[in-house]
Amino acid sequence: MSEIKQAAGTPLSASVQANVHAVNARFGSSSDLVVRLFRSDAAPERVIALLYICGLVETDTINESIIAPMMAMELPPYAEEKGDLLLESMRACVVPVSSVKDVTTLEEALQYMTDGRCLLMADGSAMALLADVSGGNQRSVGIPQTQTVIRGPQRGFVEDVQTNVSLVRRIIRSSDLHVQTHKIGEQTHSNVAVLYLNGVVDPSIVKEVYRRLADIDIDGVLESGYIEEFIQDESFTMFPTMMNTERPDTVAASLLEGRVAILVDGSPIALIAPTTFFSFFDSPEDYYQRFDIATFIRMIRYVAYVISMVFPAFYIAITTFHQEMLPTTLLISLAAQREGVPFPGLVEALLMETTFEVLREAGLRMPRAIGPAISIVGALVLGQSAVQAGIVSAGMVIVVSFTAISNFVMPEFNMAGTSRTIRFGIMIMAGLFGFLGIFLSVLFIMVHLASLRSFGVPYMSPFAPKPKKAGIWRGVFIRKPWWSIVLRPMDTNLRNPKRQGSGRRPPAQRHSRQ
Amino acid sequence: MRTMRGLLCCLLLLLQTGCWNRVELNDVAIISATGVDWQNGKWVLSYQVVIPKAISSQSGESGSAAVNVFSTTGDNFRIAISKASEETSRRLYFSHNQVVIIGESAARKGMGPLLESYLRNHDSRETVSMFLSKGSARRMLEQLVPLEQIPGAAIQRMIANEEHGSSAFRQMTANDVLMELLGSAQATSIPGLVIAGEGEGTDSVGMLGKTTTPTKVRLSELGLIQGDKLVGWIDDEQSRGLMWLTNHINKTTLSFSCAGGSKSRASSSAKILTASTKLTPEHVDGKWLIKAKVEATGLLMEYNCPGDLSKPAEVEKLERRIEEEIKAVIAEGWEAVRKQGVDVTGFGTLIHKRYPKLWKQASADWKELFPKTELEVEARMKLNSTGMSGRNFKDAQKKAGGG
Numbered sequence: 001m002s003e004i005k006q007a008a009g010t011p012l013s014a015s016v017q018a019n020v021h022a023v024n025a026r027f028g029s030s031s032d033l034v035v036r037l038f039r040s041d042a043a044p045e046r047v048i049a050l051l052y053i054c055g056l057v058e059t060d061t062i063n064e065s066i067i068a069p070m071m072a073m074e075l076p077p078y079a080e081e082k083g084d085l086l087l088e089s090m091r092a093c094v095v096p097v098s099s100v101k102d103v104t105t106l107e108e109a110l111q112y113m114t115d116g117r118c119l120l121m122a123d124g125s126a127m128a129l130l131a132d133v134s135g136g137n138q139r140s141v142g143i144p145q146t147q148t149v150i151r152g153p154q155r156g157f158v159e160d161v162q163t164n165v166s167l168v169r170r171i172i173r174s175s176d177l178h179v180q181t182h183k184i185g186e187q188t189h190s191n192v193a194v195l196y197l198n199g200v201v202d203p204s205i206v207k208e209v210y211r212r213l214a215d216i217d218i219d220g221v222l223e224s225g226y227i228e229e230f231i232q233d234e235s236f237t238m239f240p241t242m243m244n245t246e247r248p249d250t251v252a253a254s255l256l257e258g259r260v261a262i263l264v265d266g267s268p269i270a271l272i273a274p275t276t277f278f279s280f281f282d283s284p285e286d287y288y289q290r291f292d293i294a295t296f297i298r299m300i301r302y303v304a305y306v307i308s309m310v311f312p313a314f315y316i317a318i319t320t321f322h323q324e325m326l327p328t329t330l331l332i333s334l335a336a337q338r339e340g341v342p343f344p345g346l347v348e349a350l351l352m353e354t355t356f357e358v359l360r361e362a363g364l365r366m367p368r369a370i371g372p373a374i375s376i377v378g379a380l381v382l383g384q385s386a387v388q389a390g391i392v393s394a395g396m397v398i399v400v401s402f403t404a405i406s407n408f409v410m411p412e413f414n415m416a417g418t419s420r421t422i423r424f425g426i427m428i429m430a431g432l433f434g435f436l437g438i439f440l441s442v443l444f445i446m447v448h449l450a451s452l453r454s455f456g457v458p459y460m461s462p463f464a465p466k467p468k469k470a471g472i473w474r475g476v477f478i479r480k481p482w483w484s485i486v487l488r489p490m491d492t493n494l495r496n497p498k499r500q501g502s503g504r505r506p507p508a509q510r511h512s513r514q
Numbered sequence: 515m516r517t518m519r520g521l522l523c524c525l526l527l528l529l530q531t532g533c534w535n536r537v538e539l540n541d542v543a544i545i546s547a548t549g550v551d552w553q554n555g556k557w558v559l560s561y562q563v564v565i566p567k568a569i570s571s572q573s574g575e576s577g578s579a580a581v582n583v584f585s586t587t588g589d590n591f592r593i594a595i596s597k598a599s600e601e602t603s604r605r606l607y608f609s610h611n612q613v614v615i616i617g618e619s620a621a622r623k624g625m626g627p628l629l630e631s632y633l634r635n636h637d638s639r640e641t642v643s644m645f646l647s648k649g650s651a652r653r654m655l656e657q658l659v660p661l662e663q664i665p666g667a668a669i670q671r672m673i674a675n676e677e678h679g680s681s682a683f684r685q686m687t688a689n690d691v692l693m694e695l696l697g698s699a700q701a702t703s704i705p706g707l708v709i710a711g712e713g714e715g716t717d718s719v720g721m722l723g724k725t726t727t728p729t730k731v732r733l734s735e736l737g738l739i740q741g742d743k744l745v746g747w748i749d750d751e752q753s754r755g756l757m758w759l760t761n762h763i764n765k766t767t768l769s770f771s772c773a774g775g776s777k778s779r780a781s782s783s784a785k786i787l788t789a790s791t792k793l794t795p796e797h798v799d800g801k802w803l804i805k806a807k808v809e810a811t812g813l814l815m816e817y818n819c820p821g822d823l824s825k826p827a828e829v830e831k832l833e834r835r836i837e838e839e840i841k842a843v844i845a846e847g848w849e850a851v852r853k854q855g856v857d858v859t860g861f862g863t864l865i866h867k868r869y870p871k872l873w874k875q876a877s878a879d880w881k882e883l884f885p886k887t888e889l890e891v892e893a894r895m896k897l898n899s900t901g902m903s904g905r906n907f908k909d910a911q912k913k914a915g916g917g
Contacts (some may be wrong), residue, residue: 324609
């Protein structure tokens with residue numbers, strides 16, 4: 001019996017005292033719950049209660065827009081008769097706050113209070129008003145910390161989902177930008193906003209996103225990573241099937257390409273789906289700077305990714321199995337470096353790679369004040385001294401450091417992590433079987449990549465399977481000039497696959513001839 | 515759980531294989547040159563082993579030589595190589611072997627076993643350059659070469675330099691030798707090495723500290739191989755003629771005299787930039803006639819003959835003169851080869867390709883037929899440039915004085 005009642009929600013009582021008591025009990029008399037009881041001149045015998053959670057609300061707004069007018073309010077004479085009417089009149093005539101809601105159950109009231117609304121109750125009414133006065137301290141919109149560009153907007157997402165949605169809407173000023181907010185998390189009630197561009201996106205993908213979000217049943221969502229793990233297609237893969245970004249412009253660009261963005265309360269990182277393997281190699285800056293330079297840099301990214309994955313393995317394979325493949329002079333200089341090194345190549349490489357990973361992680365976690373110490377330890381102690389002491393060869397240090405630097409070229413941090421982890425596996429295979437091992441690993445990775453899907457879109461699209469739109473693959477390696485990017489890059493059933501008319505190439509000479 | 519267990523088993527299996535045929539760089543002795551000698555009825559193999567430590571820039575001690583030479587003996591090649599473990603701490607690694615030097619005694623005994631070993635084993639590479647040496651091959655390996663740290667590599671670069679710049683000899687890789695010896699005529703030619711100069715060998719780093727070395731390795735003479743045995747030698751000029759004939763001239767310098775004829779001094783020279791020779795065999799009265807058509811272009815480099823080269827007619831005259839000289843060089847080479855009776859000219863192969871049926875009859879007594887073969891050379895020379903001056907210096911001087 002009581003359970004059924006709870007499912008429907010505890011109705012508010014007509015007595016303010018009882019309601020205040022109930023709210024206070026639910027919050028366990030938390031010290032940040034502020035209860036203000038007062039009487040108005042207009043209805044002197046009625047107690048009016050104002051409840052809010054300090055820190056989540058703008059105190060100035062409460063003072064000026066709620067308490068002050070309430071105390072000085074003049075109500076129509078009939079208002080005093082019934083509590084409901086009192087509240088109704090207050091909403092209609094007194095409280096100058098744009099968003100006011102009325103609720104009848106305690107649970108709803110509590111829910112809105114934790115969102116930063118203040119609860120208004122009057123004696124004799126079993127209803128409550130909730131005025132939106134949310135505010136409090138938030139991080140202000142600033143430069144993105146994790147994805148920097150030289151040319152391009154310098155605004156990054158913050159932790160508040162409303163602000164983040166507004167940042168995107170400031171870029172796409174269209175009613176076609178649809179936003180749907182879900183509450184996920186039994187305890188955290190986090191807002192999860194799904195953004196898409198109506199008329200462009202494949203509706204089945206949006207539906208799929210909703211379906212997967214609805215399946216989540218978790219006590220708390222602290223970061224978008226929680227959501228990502230619940231809704232991604234394949235859990236047991238090292239490759240991310242959703243893109244993460246801190247940049248509103250990247251989200252906007254993805255929406256224009258017909259993707260869906262998911263913003264999560266408490267996280268400045270947005271999720272973008274569906275995503276293909278190759279889109280991780282695009283930096284937003286590719287599309288802001290000159291196309292020829294951007295193409296060159298994109299090529300470098302691909303090369304760097306391959307290097308960061310296989311270069312140490314390659315070195316191991318060549319120096320321990322395939323010495324005949326090196327030019328003689330290089331072989332001799334490598335051999336000279338290895339003289340007196342006690343470990344086999346594989347152990348040496350694993351040692352150095354592990355050292356680097358430890359250094360990297362330490363640099364990330366340690367307090368900022370002792371940051372410079374790590375560069376001294378890393379560069380001098382582990383690099384130079386290790387070589388001089390004859391524990392590792394100089395060539396290996398070069399290989400490891402070049403691999404490490406290559407890894408940081410990736411614009412997407414999650415994809416960089418993939419190659420960093422897989423590298424160790426390939427290194428061991430190379431140490432066991434030489435080039436054969438590398439080849440097997442790469443083959444395995446290729447097959448695995450081809451098997452992945454991101455919200456139904458093949459991960460290796462537009463290469464595998466064969467794309468439906470001819471020539472779409474060209475945009476993968478080459479950043480084409482803007483006037484020639486006619487099609488949206490995704491090989492899905494987009495509502496509107498064309499992003500501009502064709503044949504918009506600017507004429508060669510536009511200056512007036514006289 | 516089951517799959518995890520299965521995966522674990524696979525992983526353990528993987529580890530059971532060990533590290534396959536892993537060899538660390540400091541477990542191998544990198545060989546830069548090999549020498550083959552025949553002594554007292556046994557093969558003597560000499561190895562020039564690189565000492566990486568002596569070469570590397572950071573730990574290089576200038577006092578020690580970059581290579582070490584040692585020899586092993588055996589009845590056959592592989593047993594000799596396997597005996598190397600009796601005196602070296604590392605596995606011999608042949609994949610970076612640059613040159614194979616065959617001593618004259620071994621070459622006269624026959625190169626068959628060496629080539630057999632090359633064909634059969636995968637770690638011996640067919641790109642290695644082959645040389646004959648007058649005298650012991652081991653002695654060649656012991657010579658240090660100025661400018662280069664590894665003598666084996668130095669010899670290899672020397673022949674490459676010769677091939678591209680002067681073309682008196684060409685690089686004979688093991689592959690070339692094998693192809694020619696397994697070809698129609700079963701004959702080949704391999705450049706020879708000698709130690710030039712008097713006195714002790716240049717075999718210590720200290721000797722490289724001086725401005726001249728008492729002895730040095732140099733290319734000299736071309737050894738002619740019939741079957742698998744050394745038959746005879748032809749000298750450098752004859753070898754150059756042979757290179758002209760066999761279309762192996764890349765760039766060379768051709769010296770010629772003003773009037774022609776063998777008596778006058780060759781006072782002028784032209785640099786040949788491109789040269790191609792086309793051979794066409796013809797069967798005339800039971801004998802073979804080879805028609806050679808040579809086309810060459812070049813620059814005039816040195817001119818000590820009369821005539822004003824600013825006039826086209828003079829230049830043409832000069833071109834005819836050079837053509838004659840080319841013919842003379844080819845004739846010299848051809849006569850030398852003909853005298854030895856070894857078909858290193860590739861005529862046999864040519865005839866085999868052009869007239870397969872006739873070759874079937876000819877091949878049996880090609881040894882007799884080859885020296886009787888006639889050669890007809892037609893040369894065409896084009897001078898691209900005569901340089902910056904018209905007359906030779908002395909004439910110009912006279913003209914200036916007189917004028």
